[in-house]
């Protein structure tokens with residue numbers, strides 16, 4: 344789920360998003376309304392003390408070491424595993440890993456897979472690791488494969504969307520990012536000095552987006568958030584500037600063999616964004632500093648699994664992500 348705000352020309356606009364980016368909408372003069380609300384103490388954005396209070400409420404709920412790092416270790420026989428930094432909050436506990444095919448060849452095209460940009464979106468982390476374990480080797484003669492399976496491990500352990508500073512990484516893939524998760528990731532990928540041909544960024548859209556994370560966003564920014572229905576099913580977010588429709592279709596067709604695709608609503612939308620083709624919406628990935636656009640790939644897709652559906656299981660969600668990367672990679676192979 345992607346969300347945020349930015350300001351231009353003395354206006355504030357909000358981007359309401361599911362785990363894929365949701366359509367932005369302009370609210371001219373909203374700034375004035377906000378000031379009015381602040382004057383009446385209806386909504387006041389968090390200051391540093393508020394963010395610290397939020398941080399102090401967070402607790403560790405699961406183990407990055409046991410559930411993620413152990414799986415990374417298992418991949419070392421087939422891939423190179425590099426530690427590209429660690430999170431300042433606890434460097435021992437949160438090393439950051441990049442996994443890549445053993446023989447990176449600049450003549451090959453390079454596929455990047457990312458998971459855990461939002462740490463709570465579990466099947467993205469496990470899906471990236473499962474693709475490497477079960478499927479990636481068949482492609483390593485043809486493509487360079489690079490994977491960062493858990494970009495935001497503190498958020499993985501605390502089941503959070505934000506990092507420890509209450510920053511959403513998936514609006515923060517910019518140079519000198521305030522989110523160290525993004526800063527370290529970008530430095531690591533750029534240091535490979537290799538063009539990213541295709542990028543799969545693996546996410547979930549969850550019920551807690553509406554029940555936990557958007558209410559928290561409302562409090563943090565002091566801005567009322569609209570509510571929309573969480574779509575029941577898998578969908579993709581492509582790039583408005585470079586939609587690559589056939590590529591997206593190949594991903595959807597692969598995933599539908601594993602799980603159901605989110606239908607458009609009565610207005611032809613998913614999370615408020617017009618559906619471009621079944622299960623696919625587009626968003627301005629680069630302009631909004633989203634992970635899927637940060638390396639300016641020729642092909643990019645952001646996957647959105649709905650893990651709270653009555654029709655799926657945890658395993659099914661992981662397999663959906665594997666199928667997404669598999670279907671997209673087979674498409675890329677077919678057009679070489």
Ligand SMILES: [Zn+2]
Pocket residue numbers: 344345362363460461464513546547
């Ligand atoms: Zn997400």
